[in-house]
């Protein structure tokens with residue numbers, strides 16, 4: 001009989017079933033089936049179902065190395081970070097996160113609600129599905145999580161305790177390397193598509209001004225403990241149905257620049273946009289889908305500003321934040337940081353180690369290179385002109401022009 005209380009080990013499907021039995025979640029006599037369904041870069045995800053009742057759960061376990069490559073030794077304690085932020089998000093935005101049933105600090109796993117009726121947003125976008133409520137849901141999620149965990153609202157001593165609890169050095173190091181460093185020089189770990197490589201060599205690796213700006217941004221990521229951020233807020237971390245949205249996979253969470261989450265999702269919507277531009281043959285369908293994506297981007301930014309402003313007047317506790325002009329200053333800086341991260345994420349998914357299916361699934365090499373180079377052209381504008389972004393239209397204008 002396997003025991004789960006003495007030492008940590010990564011579970012097989014059979015062991016995950018035995019583990020679930022120790023939690024008494026399913027009826028004692030049920031015959032549970034289990035499948036490991038994780039397709040992310042880091043963890044093991046077991047789906048357990050009781051076929052008699054159709055009751056199901058997810059057990060997410062952190063392994064000692066990343067699945068994408070054992071070069072990344074990442075402490076399984078990241079599962080604690082993910083569990084702890086899920087609990088916080090469960091209070092701030094319960095409708096947008098899965099319910100948590102159990103956390104185990106020995107097995108480094110979290111047992112949570114199964115979202116098998118949902119689809120991963122990136123996959124849905126590859127099928128050109130659209131979600132009219134997405135911008136409303138994501139802008140609310142961003143405002144609630146980024147404002148209510150910041151010094152604007154939290155008592156500063158409590159906030160510092162939270163900064164301590166969410167120190168996440170190994171996962172942050174992955175971002176520092178893969179997002180802020182490696183894409184901007186000829187790093188051996190980069191993986192650039194052959195037809196895109198000449199553009200990268202000429203326009204990215206030789207650009208000293210671009211390198212300097214990314215250095216400044218890296219130091220901002222290292223030092224700006226502004227809000228408890230998700231840290232990996234891309235379309236693969238979002239589950240959707242027609243009317244519902246759930247955010248998962250927050251193991252990269254830490255106190256960082258709030259614009260990191262907003263920029264990340266906007267960049268990943270741009271990947272959906274360029275994929276649509278290059279893969280939808282029918283011009284009417286193409287226009288309809290790409291307009292939907294652009295509208296979603298514009299709405300996320302504009303609704304974020306509107307909801308943030310409303311919540312700011314309602315919730316802010318820091319006295320000096322009420323001085324005239326402070327809200328405008330705060331929002332402007334937030335959008336500058338957002339624009340920069342849009343550029344960084346666009347660049348790193350084309351040049352760096354962890355590409356996205358929106359680009360790699362474009363089978364025609366000329367079209368794939370066109371999509372990737374469009375992302376890179378826009379990336380430079382977002383990074384170099386980051387102080388010129390004040391509203392949704394400023395973002396979509398660059399996308400329409402370059403991407």
Ligand code: SR1
Nearest residue numbers: 041066068072178232354
């Ligand atoms: C080694 S992990 C590579 C990437 O996958 C995660 O989802 C993050 O985006 C990370 O950068």
Ligand code: MG
Nearest residue numbers: 040232237249
């Ligand atoms: Mg992930």
